Amino acid sequence: MTQNNSAGDSGLQESFLSHLYELRDRVIKSAIAIIIVFVSLVYWAPDIFHLFSQPLLQALPSGGKMIVTDVTGSFFVPMKVTMLVAFLIALPVVMYQLWAFIAPGLYQHERKLILPLVVSSYSLFICGMAFAYFLVFPTVFEFMASYNAPLGAEMSTDIDKYLGFAMNTFLAFGITFEVPVVVVVLVRMGMVSLAKLKEIRPYVIVGAFVVAAIVTPPDVLSQLLLAIPMILLYELGLLIARFYEPKPAADEATAGDTDPQATA
Known part of the structure; x- marks a missing residue:
């Protein structure tokens, strides 16, 4: 032993x-x-x-x-x-x-x-x-x-x-322009549902302006130039995530995959 x-x-x-x-x-x-x-x-x-x-x-x-x-x-x-x-x-x-x-x-x-x-x-x-x-x-x-x-x-x-x-x-x-990728990954991995991401849209908008106020110079113009693209990119991520949202049939096919370590 x-x-x-x-x-x-x-x-x-x-x-x-x-x-x-x-x-x-x-x-x-x-x-x-x-x-x-x-x-x-x-x-x-x-x-x-x-x-x-x-x-x-x-x-x-x-x-x-x-x-x-x-x-x-x-x-x-x-x-x-x-x-x-x-x-x-x-x-x-x-x-x-x-x-x-x-x-x-x-x-x-x-x-x-x-x-x-x-x-x-x-x-x-x-x-x-x-x-x-x-x-x-x-x-x-x-x-x-x-x-x-x-x-x-x-x-x-x-x-x-x-x-x-x-x-x-x-x-x-x-990093701001990575928002669509983050949204798609969250939805594809099943960590957050697409409906939930749409539901928290108002909080995302407020958060975008808070982040812009922290990382940009202290003027309204530069804050808008960061916050507005962040919001638009979030919407783009929601649009793209519709095509990657997991479905029951896809989940069953996924469950059939073998462990890569086991087949090695």
Whole structure:
């Protein structure tokens, strides 16, 4: 009995270590992909940062410019922006490595669902960032610049502060655009019914404005630019979730699937 327990523990430990080694290899491959893209882009880091800062530069008054208050800011800030771009370009590779790691432990119907979710999540996140860059940034910067003229204040922003603001805004809008994916997953997995999500619509609308007030600058315009898309995307998620709502027949077919660990 003791020998059987020891053999079982040894097999479990070996299985855990093999998964750990595979995870390490996947992480290394993902990091290599990001580094390769970064090295390919690093020569154009100043140009990438200039493109990145265009929404603010266009909102500055005539003769206005960005400033550097940190000794190393003029070097590290463009590098950080280039690394962000490299990560976004290499993100499909990172997602593939993640998919390859978790796929053996998924049922067949789950594998069919994961791929569309990953593609849609990546696409929606990029759309959220594009929405922030092309619409939110110019609108907010011009709105804030209009407040400086009556004060006689010169608008000069430190490049590091601008990077922090842009990163937070990109993250906020990128996550916001994931709302349809979250709604579809909740309905498809049976965690929340579609009828319940429709019922809590008023609370979602209030929550959207609360979230917008927390993560955006303290002006009504930028809050509306985040809250309104969040509400519309929630409605889009409800519309799409109608096609993924589990049905009794689908549940019976799902119950017939075999455990992937048992068939391994």
